[in-house]
Amino acid sequence: DADVTQTPRNRITKTGKRIMLECSQTKGHDRMYWYRQDPGLGLRLIYYSFDVKDINKGEISDGYSVSRQAQAKFSLSLESAIPNQTALYFCATGTDKLGDQPQHFGDGTRLSIL
């Protein structure tokens, strides 16, 4: 089983709809992140959370909200989807361990807003 699981893997929806992307992890990491990836732009940080009570905006949080329901779960919502939110979305986790602190990614969610 994957350590970081995203659902759904693919979603096509219409402008104005509310959408929730879910992420769960079994790595026991405190830190969780949501990114979007667009061609030529790399990964951009939407929101991140250091624990259930600590939610932080990233560089492109407008139009998005998040909920950290538990240490293992971090969901991303698009309150009213618009076409320019069409992208590949990744959830990632990170550890408290000092020094070598790589992130671990979920498989991604391909989201298309029509």
Next chain:
Amino acid sequence: RKEVEQDPGPFNVPEGATVAFNCTYSNSASQSFFWYRQDCRKEPKLLMSVYSSGNEDGRFTAQLNRASQYISLLIRDSKLSDSATYLCVVLPSGTYKYIFGTGTRLKVLA
């Protein structure tokens, strides 16, 4: 200036060739550095961390040059399966916000 810059490529190399990528970063206080591999429309996967003393894993060697603020990735004896996009990732000190480069695309040709 972007915080992390990479040559987008593509680098087209024959099988068996040696290829190297560089990545420059602007924050001199950066503490951790990583190379990730990403296949088309798949998730990034950690290739290797980059230590001050350098790091080698089989055909892959990563180096850090703090004075010039760049990290490098060397791939020896390239395989067709090495074709992918290689992402440079930097973690500045005092933060857990990772900064991603836009990636360098490698195509290994038969």
